[in-house]
Amino acid sequence: MLSQPPFPSCPGRGDAPMIQAMSRAFEDFPIGTRLVSTGYPITADAIMDFGRKFDPQIFHHDPDAAEKTLFGGLAASGWHTAAVSMRLFVDAMDVAGGIIGMGVDELKWPNAVRPGDELRLEIEILQARHSKSRPGYGIIRIRNVTKNQRDEVVQSFMANTMLPRREADL
Amino acid sequence: MLSQPPFPSCPGRGDAPMIQAMSRAFEDFPIGTRLVSTGYPITADAIMDFGRKFDPQIFHHDPDAAEKTLFGGLAASGWHTAAVSMRLFVDAMDVAGGIIGMGVDELKWPNAVRPGDELRLEIEILQARHSKSRPGYGIIRIRNVTKNQRDEVVQSFMANTMLPRREADL
Numbered sequence: 001m002l003s004q005p006p007f008p009s010c011p012g013r014g015d016a017p018m019i020q021a022m023s024r025a026f027e028d029f030p031i032g033t034r035l036v037s038t039g040y041p042i043t044a045d046a047i048m049d050f051g052r053k054f055d056p057q058i059f060h061h062d063p064d065a066a067e068k069t070l071f072g073g074l075a076a077s078g079w080h081t082a083a084v085s086m087r088l089f090v091d092a093m094d095v096a097g098g099i100i101g102m103g104v105d106e107l108k109w110p111n112a113v114r115p116g117d118e119l120r121l122e123i124e125i126l127q128a129r130h131s132k133s134r135p136g137y138g139i140i141r142i143r144n145v146t147k148n149q150r151d152e153v154v155q156s157f158m159a160n161t162m163l164p165r166r167e168a169d170l
Numbered sequence: 171m172l173s174q175p176p177f178p179s180c181p182g183r184g185d186a187p188m189i190q191a192m193s194r195a196f197e198d199f200p201i202g203t204r205l206v207s208t209g210y211p212i213t214a215d216a217i218m219d220f221g222r223k224f225d226p227q228i229f230h231h232d233p234d235a236a237e238k239t240l241f242g243g244l245a246a247s248g249w250h251t252a253a254v255s256m257r258l259f260v261d262a263m264d265v266a267g268g269i270i271g272m273g274v275d276e277l278k279w280p281n282a283v284r285p286g287d288e289l290r291l292e293i294e295i296l297q298a299r300h301s302k303s304r305p306g307y308g309i310i311r312i313r314n315v316t317k318n319q320r321d322e323v324v325q326s327f328m329a330n331t332m333l334p335r336r337e338a339d340l
Contacts, residue, residue, distance in 0.1 A: 054253035056260055057268045069268060070304075078271045079253045083224035086249050090226055098227040098239060101248045104327075107274035134240075157274075 023096035025166040026138030037088035044115035076113035088121035097164035107157040193266035195336040196308030207258035214285035246283035258291035267334035277327040
């Protein structure tokens with residue numbers, strides 16, 4: 001089983017009925033809503049594990065060789081940062097019915113993620129509307145910005161996502 | 171150690187000196203270049219492992235509950251598809267000096283990735299120019315399209331990436 005990062009503010013995630021009852025839906029995210037996730041620590045081992053599996057370039061999995069690259073040391077794959085940011089998004093949004101990504105734009109990684117960094121995600125709801133093709137769902141446009149412990153932006157993007165409307169549960 | 175998918179056409183990846191000598195650089199990817207990766211099999215275990223760690227929504231890690239969702243069964247996280255596609259990209263490009271992602275646009279997941287699918291990546295070089303700020307590097311704009319064994323597009327995006335020019339090795 002894969003190890004999980006600590007999410008002390010999100011207990012009971014495995015208890016589906018409780019989460020269902022407490023869960024949030026489209027109506028809980030009007031335009032202008034802002035959320036901030038908990039922190040997610042990034043270890044050298046996690047960077048290298050992800051790098052070896054999905055992005056086997058020396059600056060992602062070989063600390064010595066990485067010293068001689070543009071990064072000047074080990075740095076996380078941008079897709080690792082994206083995956084971690086998704087974890088923070090799922091936990092911060094807390095929509096038991098699920099959130100489905102439809103498309104992502106302007107995905108950027110302006111600063112490297114290093115071993116020992118702690119990431120957090122800032123979410124802003126830019127648009128919110130009902131789905132025309134799926135009446136039980138709403139579509140929200142979000143800006144997701146991932147920052148490190150020094151408040152430097154390590155990733156940003158905008159996305160359209162689809163999530164259940166509350167009446168769909170009734 | 172994490173398991174690796176088979177890449178029969180890319181032997182000796184761990185032999186750095188050989189790869190360095192055989193490696194490709196900016197000059198090997200003129201505008202219009204097209205590459206196709208090897209195949210990458212997607213298992214239910216891999217979908218659920220990634221889902222539990224990075225995208226813990228029921229349609230990514232709970233096969234029974236997933237039946238009752240929009241997906242109608244287990245489906246890979248889009249960020250899992252992105253990570254697998256990066257692996258295929260790194261192996262197909264074979265640039266030992268490394269390729270650094272600068273930004274991604276129009277990232278879409280038009281069809282779900284299912285257990286048992288085999289993915290491949292189609293790469294097209296749209297633009298190629300020298301970096302102004304880093305003389306040893308070139309910048310290429312690519313279109314990356316990931317397809318399954320039925321030729322359905324499961325992911326597409328465009329990206330700017332930076333990679334070493336050959337003269338930088340001399």
